[in-house]
Amino acid sequence: MIMRAAVISGSYGLDNLKLEERDVPKPGPGQILVKLKAASLNYRDLAITSGFGGDYPLPLVPLSDGCGEVVELGDGVRRVAKGDLVCPSFFQGWLAGPPTPAALATSFGGPIDGCAEDYVCVSADGVSKAPRNLTPAEAACLPCAGLTAWRALFVEGNLKAGDTVLVQGTGGVSIFALQFAKAAGAHVIITSSSDEKLDRAKALGADQFINYKKTPDWASEARKLTGGRGVDHVVEVGGAETFPQSIMAIRTGGHIAVIGILSGLVKDMNVAAMFGQNAKISGITVGSRQHFEEMVRAVEQNDIKPVIDKTYPLEEIVPALKLMQGASHFGKIVLDI
Template sequence: MRALNISEPWGLDALTIVEVEDPKPGPGEVLVRMRAVSLNYRDLLMVGGMYGRGPATGGPITPFSDGCGVVEAVGDGVTRLVVGDRVATMFFQGWISGPPTLEKAQTALGHPIPGAGRELAVFNQEGLSKVPEFLTDHEVATLPCAGLTAWRALFEDADLQPGDTVVLQGTGGVSVFGLQFAHAAGLRTLITSSSDEKLARAKALGADHLVNYRETPEWAKPVREATGGRGCDFIMEVGGGGTIEQSMRAIRIAGHIAMIGVVAGAGSGFNPASLIGNAAKLQGVFVGSRDMFEAMCRAIDLHRIRPVVDKVFPWTQARTAFEAMRAGEHFGKIVLAF
């Protein structure tokens, strides 16, 4: 079989396809033929040699945490799945339920566990989950990281009620999932983007308020205006240092900011006194457990929510897909098909 590999000196030029032996499942393990994987910002960092707590060393790494595939064989003692089941890979192979721990966080696909970027892969049965039948393989591949991160931020960590106002930053995978989930739950949504075209697409998905942050860099003002001066109840913060100051100005007293990404760079930071002054909650979010994933899938099934797949490339064109991600060309998710 073939697999994607990345190692020193890192970078897109170092991304290669290698031939390796077909894996075989051991006790408690499942052999999956991959059908699709989706790209996350984390994968771009990994290919660039940055992941986890600092620069990567050595290698090689098989990238990608998010995949959809079909079970081809099972090892002794497997009870969760049978041959022919269509499954998604869990981002954290060892986080089944309960709160996060260091041990659970050390079971992420891509690193330290070889990822889903290969034609055949063996996983522990506990690290896989069945998925809604109505979704395509490409759509399923978007769920394990982006979908689950948005779900956890909105419904596991925040205390939101129908009619509350949530702000989604940008139109990448997590934010678009957040828009779809929030709309289905009866939440009022405001989404930001630098592109009027992308804002129009967000409007079609149910966004109530639209802000072009290039035209309105002080986007906290329209958030305040949309909420009668009160501020929003929740912000999906994906920019990091480059956007946190505006988030602090937009959030209501005792509101919730879910810190998910740092795609806007370091920025100028913010004064911690702002957090104290409005008693807001700032919480880091890194994906979620298998239990959370399965709860999300039940909601997706009920509301017939279709993940937004913007671009699909053959998996052998992973470099082209990463270049599209780096350029910010996508609305929603980018997927590689096997």
């Protein structure tokens, strides 16, 4: 049986990402075959495809996030059954506990072939059941972006009701952080360069808003909005250019979850500001299968629905990545498989 796969071949670059035909794999002992129904895009996928997100061996099938139906079981599989709707884990080897170098080397979509294909064959330990309240397209948004936001706020940040969270931008991780924080009873300040996007964030429950083009010193504005105290948490997706302001925006002892690199990788830092603020800084690389399953329970209990900006067919993966590159989207970009 033949399947489609979007493959980066020869060298990195969007021009080298093309559909190919491959044989459908056969699951061995302990493995399952999943017929993917949807995949979603993350900034990491754009970075990898473009050649600056990891020097992984080629050819490579990108995209870490997907959701599909279990259609075949290898010998000895008991965790899932045929017909189950599942999401592959971002880190196939990180089941629980703290991260390890070995576990962090098992990421889907690089170095392991990812979800931009019709079928994936993975260990039965490398999937979790999708939330019962979500469609496959919605569930496909969770494994990287959703889980990153969850771990940032609840695993590392110990978010509690009444906390104030500052969320940067309106991409996938940021919108999930907004939705999770509001479900937990937190107060959310969101930043964007677009008043239209801020209006859309308001409809999702955001409490206060900063247009950082109109107010470049958004850290001072965040302190004003909190009566001079500062925010309890910053979901830091901007990287080098935004991190110094994140330090100034938090309260004494506040938490910064460092997630993204949208504005760059390297910048001189004011170390005195870090220790002067008694800042708690967590580097976040997604999370474990246990974290994912904890998040799924919260998604079901609170009926949280991922925000999908636009859906493309698999054969239009390159235009979908170009939409992400333009940064005009709000929430998630999804592929229908």
